[in-house]
C-alpha cells in the first residue's frame with residue numbers, strides 16, 4: 320500500500336532536482352535568491368542545517384529541506400557534515416548559524432581551515448594573513464568562540480577531510496557507502512523508494528496473517544507480489560488482487576463492526592462470515608472453485 324505521508328514527502332523532495340535544473344526561470348527567483356545567500360542549494364544539502372533557522376524561506380521549501388534532512392538521518396549520513404563551518408546548527412553566532420560569503424570564497428569552509436597544525440585556532444592576524452578576507456577582529460572571535468571543542472577533537476582524529484566534497488557542487492549525493500542519488504535527475508519515486516525502504520522494514524501484516532493459514536514462504540510471496548503486474552489487465556481485478564493480499568476486503572464481519580450490517584452471517588450459508596470464511600471455508604466458495 321502506498322504510504323501517503325511518504326508520498327507527500329517524496330513529491331516535495333522531487334522539487335530539489337527541479338530547483339537545481341531550473342536555469343533562471345521566474346518561478347525559482349525566491350528560493351534561488353535565498354539559497355545563493357547561504358552558499359547554494361547543493362552546498363546547503365551537505366551542511367549540518369536545521370530548517371528552524373530559515374525564517375525567510377517559504378514554508379514549502381522549508382518542509383522540503385526538512386524531509387531531506389530526515390532522509391539523511393534515516394541513512395545515517397555522516398560525511399563529517401558537522402565539521403562544516405557554515406549553515407551548521409551546532410555553530411551559532413548570536414543564536415543563528417553563520418554563512419560568510421567572503422570567507423567561503425577564499426576557501427574557509429571547514430572548522431579545520433581556522434586551525435593551525437597543532438589543532439589550535441589561528442590568531443586573528445594569522446587568519447587574515449592566510450586568507451586575506453575582509454573581516455574584523457570581533458567577527459573572527461565570535462565565530463571561533465562558537466565552535467564547540469568536540470569539533471576540534473573530531474577534526475584532530477580525521478586525517479583526510481576534503482573540502483571539495485562540500486564545495487564542488489557534485490550532483491551525486493552519497494547517503495552512505497551503498498546508497499546515492501543523482502540530485503539533478505531524481506524523481507519522486509526515487510525519493511519514495513529511499514524513504515520507504517527505511518521506514519517500512521517489517522513484513523506486511525496482511526501477508527503475515529495469510530502465511531499462518533496458508534503456509535506460504537517468502538519466495539511464494541515474492542512471486543505473488545511480482546505477479547501483480549501481469550495477473551490481469553483489468554484494473555479493478557488487479558485492485559481486488561492487491562486488496563486480497565493485504566486482507567483489506569470487507570466481508571459482513573467488518574460491515575457489522577462499522578455498523579453497516581446488523582449481523583455477520585455469510586450471505587450464502589448463514590455461518591459466521593470473515594475473509595477466511597468467504598474465500599476458503601464457505602461451502603459456496605468450495606463449490607465455485609471446484610467447478
Ligand SMILES: [Zn+2]
Pocket residue numbers: 585586587588589590596597600601602603
Ligand atoms: Zn458461507
